[in-house]
Amino acid sequence: MDILFQIVGLMVYIALGLLALWGAFCAVLVWRRVGQVRFADEEDQDEFIAELDTHLAPKDFEGAQALCQDDRRALPQLALFGVENRELGIRKLQGRIWERFQQDVLADIEHRLSWVATVVKSAPMVGLFGTVLGMMGAFRGISEGGADVDPGAMAGNIMLALITTACGLAIAVPLLIVTNAIVVRIRKMEELVGIGITRLIELLKAVVGR
Numbered sequence: 001m002d003i004l005f006q007i008v009g010l011m012v013y014i015a016l017g018l019l020a021l022w023g024a025f026c027a028v029l030v031w032r033r034v035g036q037v038r039f040a041d042e043e044d045q046d047e048f049i050a051e052l053d054t055h056l057a058p059k060d061f062e063g064a065q066a067l068c069q070d071d072r073r074a075l076p077q078l079a080l081f082g083v084e085n086r087e088l089g090i091r092k093l094q095g096r097i098w099e100r101f102q103q104d105v106l107a108d109i110e111h112r113l114s115w116v117a118t119v120v121k122s123a124p125m126v127g128l129f130g131t132v133l134g135m136m137g138a139f140r141g142i143s144e145g146g147a148d149v150d151p152g153a154m155a156g157n158i159m160l161a162l163i164t165t166a167c168g169l170a171i172a173v174p175l176l177i178v179t180n181a182i183v184v185r186i187r188k189m190e191e192l193v194g195i196g197i198t199r200l201i202e203l204l205k206a207v208v209g210r
Helices: 002-037 042-056 061-069 074-084 090-148 151-208
Strands: none
Touching: 002 090, 002 151, 042 061, 042 074, 042 151, 061 074, 074 090, 074 151, 090 151
16 A cells, blocks of 8 residues: 555656646747747837838738738738738728638637646646645544554655645646736737728728729
8 A cells, every 4th residue: 555655646746747838838938939920029010011001002912922921920810811802892801801810810829828737727636636645644544553553654744745735835836826817818809809800901901992
């Protein structure tokens, strides 16, 4: 039975380590992903829209497509989609552009962020599971030791059991703070891209005219 407790305890520590690595990895991915799909600031975005307008105003659609083709940020890709599908008409195109933004950008980011949230919720639970196992082992030692139980050894076992809960919280709390920071970053990105989409639709409306 002691060997079983040791094996399960080791698995708990391994699980906590994997959760910590996976949570940090996903958080970094989401942070970088948000940075990749947005412009640095509104001024930078305005410069792109102004350059796009120099192609759209004279109906140089090939030039507009070339400008957006290799730019992987959200607004240029949405602009590319709008130019390529301009025959749909401005009303349908407007709806499609917002749908693409929701599906291709926000949904992807939220999916990645959900993994971080899963780690935040799971790490304390895994730590608590390890603590319960440790306490079970400690009380098993008491029941088997009778009057010869060493209080120091029992306290040491309980302390080791509580370490897993502390590890779980040490994983969850920093990731929770990072998650909130990422959510703020996502909201700012959403606002900035939303402003860009509104201006993009105005440019396309002047070209499509219906």
